[in-house]
Amino acid sequence: MNYQTFEPNKNLNTFIKCYWTLESSKEEKNHRQTIVPDGCIEMIFHYGDLYSQYLENGDSTTQPRCFVIGQLTRPLIIEPTGITGIFSVRFHPDGFLPFTTLPIKDLENTAVSLEKLFGKIGQEIELKILNADSTSERINHIETFLLSRLTDIQTVDRIVKSTVDTILTANGQFSVDELSKQININRRQLERKFSTIIGLSPKQLSKTVRLQATLKMLLNNKYTSLTSLAYEGDYYDQAHFIKDFKEFTSLTPKEFYSNNLKMSSLFYGTD
Known part of the structure; x- marks a missing residue:
């Protein structure tokens, strides 16, 4: 697995902790992974194969290709279904509020599609990120999207x-x-x-x-x-x-x- 982090634009660093990417090769075996709560909300884009997510009762579901996952209050068990390619925005604990259309509490332990959160423009940013050729291009697209939604800096409490x-x-x-x-x-x-x-x-x-x-x-x-x-x-x-x-x-x-x-x-x- 190749994991890298990237700094956000100075106009967004109040809200975003970092961007990160995770990639695997064909040769790497797939294993279940435990994601531990860290107090941060994430916006995830799977430009590689999708991940399975395991529920408390043992059942599994396939994660959306692009989604926001709210605050975790319990471990999240996931498993890649193939070759991993992930681009993610990791928000500070208090950083996602200016961008959401749903109550933060409603996102708890839940993967919500960008279409549900943002409608048509959510679908548009999905396509731009998924079709981008590099991490720098993905960062440019997501920062343009987020800055366009950052209309009221006073939302920072x-x-x-x-x-x-x-x-x-x-x-x-x-x-x-x-x-x-x-x-x-x-x-x-x-x-x-x-x-x-x-x-x-x-x-x-x-x-x-x-x-x-x-x-x-x-x-x-x-x-x-x-x-x-x-x-x-x-x-x-x-x-x-x-x-x-x-x-x-x-x-x-x-x-x-x-x-x-x-x-x-x-x-x-x-x-």
């Missing part, structure tokens, strides 16, 4: 952005009460804002960010034991750490490391 920045800087280790005091806002008001703008509560985002930080230590071998890893992540104890880990990955830390190291390192060890 400064309170939410400040809180998100605090959560990211602290690796999710602040409680919601501590966050609301630091930002000087009522807890319920903060939770309503997060639900509308991000699609997660402050607690959910903090848990996600904390696990991601711990995952990176795991994948980069920056720990001496699971107990030390739990301590570094500011979990109450190892049992609390394993409970949260299984909630987001469906596996124990040991199982995840052995089964998913190669694929996960593409997404969590490089950006």
